[in-house]
Amino acid sequence: MKALIPLAFMAIFLSTASCCICRHKAKQTSKVAEVTSGQAIIYITRKDYSKLVPVILTADKKGIASYPDIKDVFYKGNLAYPTSLHKGFLLDNRGISQNVAFIKLTYEQYAALPATPSSEELMKMLVDKNPLEKMFACGLRSKFVNITEDLNALIDSDNYSGLTRLK
Numbered sequence: 001m002k003a004l005i006p007l008a009f010m011a012i013f014l015s016t017a018s019c020c021i022c023r024h025k026a027k028q029t030s031k032v033a034e035v036t037s038g039q040a041i042i043y044i045t046r047k048d049y050s051k052l053v054p055v056i057l058t059a060d061k062k063g064i065a066s067y068p069d070i071k072d073v074f075y076k077g078n079l080a081y082p083t084s085l086h087k088g089f090l091l092d093n094r095g096i097s098q099n100v101a102f103i104k105l106t107y108e109q110y111a112a113l114p115a116t117p118s119s120e121e122l123m124k125m126l127v128d129k130n131p132l133e134k135m136f137a138c139g140l141r142s143k144f145v146n147i148t149e150d151l152n153a154l155i156d157s158d159n160y161s162g163l164t165r166l167k
Contacts, residue, residue, distance in 0.1 A: 040138040041092040042085060042151060043100075043167070045131045050082055052102040053110045054094055055122055061129050064119040065099065070111055079107040083148055086155045089134075091147065098166045101129045135167035136160055 055067040073080050075093040082090035103110075103125040117125070144150045154160075 038140045038142060040141045040144065040147060040151065041096060041135065041166075042089045042138060042155070043082075043092065043096070043135040044088050044090070044133040045102075045128075046133055047128070047131070049102040049128065049131055050084070050090060051106045052127065053105050053107055054096045054100045054102055055126075056097055057099045057101050057129060059099065061099070061101070064122055067116075067119060067122055068094070068110075069116045070113050073107050073111050079111065081107060085148065086152045089151070089155050091151060098132065098135055100131065101126050102131055103127065132167045134165075136163040136165055138163050 053068065053073060056065045057063065058065045073094070080094040082092055082094070085091055103122055104127050105113075105125060138151065138154070141147055154163075
């Protein structure tokens with residue numbers, strides 16, 4: 001019986017420690033998500049898809065890695081259309097990546113749906129799996145005083161050396 005007490009104590013300690021590690025990893029993951037979502041992403045597409053809802057494809061472009069809920073196509077209370085910038089660039093307000101694709105529905109149509117479509121349904125709605133000509137990560141949005149003016153000045157200078165080219 002006495003031999004079981006240290007074993008029981010050790011089992012409780014290990015399970016408690018692993019829960020703490022899980023919680024710590026979850027906190028780290030949420031911090032990464034916060035930083036990623038705060039990125040200023042500018043891009044140019046091959047055609048005008050600015051009114052269409054973006055989804056993120058898997059790396060092989062054979063499936064959808066992520067897509068918005070019908071309630072998630074808003075930014076600061078308005079539909080999350082990208083902001084038009086100079087020279088055909090757009091500022092992302094939705095959360096896209098270099099694996100972006102666009103579906104045939106506009107933000108208004110998507111937000112009005114009674115339920116969020118499945119990834120299989122969205123795959124059938126794709127209009128372009130390779131829409132990007134250029135894409136840059138510009139750093140955190142919070143570093144800009146007036147993001148539209150600051151990015152337009154950067155674009156007008158044609159100096160993208162301080163940015164991370166994604167495409």
